[in-house]
Amino acid sequence: GINAEYGATKIQFLMLFYSFFKTLVGKQVTVELKNDLAIRGTLHSVDQYLNIKLLDVSVVEPEKYPHLISIKNCFIRGSVVRYVHVPPHEVDTELLQDSSRIEAREQKKST
């Protein structure tokens, strides 16, 4: 049911967002880093640390950030991400809310 889709597992909180991002593979996202640099691209893959690999990247303000002008694909370390802007119509917020509630309950139980 709901758990199967967003997968609440023993590794709790980490897995919820990992599973969430996996449902967005193939969609366009914009990753904003902690140094204000924002990169738009197609989500290729994500891992448990929320490291992100993007394809067909383009920088959001290219005049200000020419540093990545000839980059086509990139790997972004999860620890440097501030925001991941996702397309709103691709997200089932109700499902996400339900999965979060379940995860929270599971976390409470285990502590």
Added chain:
Amino acid sequence: WYQRRVREFPIMALLDSFINKTVSIITNDGRNIIGTLRGVDQVVNVIMEESTERVYSKDGVDTVTLGLYIIRGDNVAIIGEIDEEKDSKLDFSKIKAEPLKDLIH
């Protein structure tokens, strides 16, 4: 041993495609190091051959030769695969930019 490494560390599947390619690394202190990626591991330590640093300023772009470099993983922010064709067409005399900000203040 390589197959086991890929199996045990899913991150290797993300990083494998960059090996032996020309990449641009953005470090946590906002530096841009370009070179041929020769090695990666599960904590994103990287080994780069023939690396150079591209220094951006409002007066233009400067290139510093570095050689064989090892960058510790916790200092790596972005690994970008360079489109060599596009990169060779760039006119660096025209590019002016502020250096990138530090990633963690």
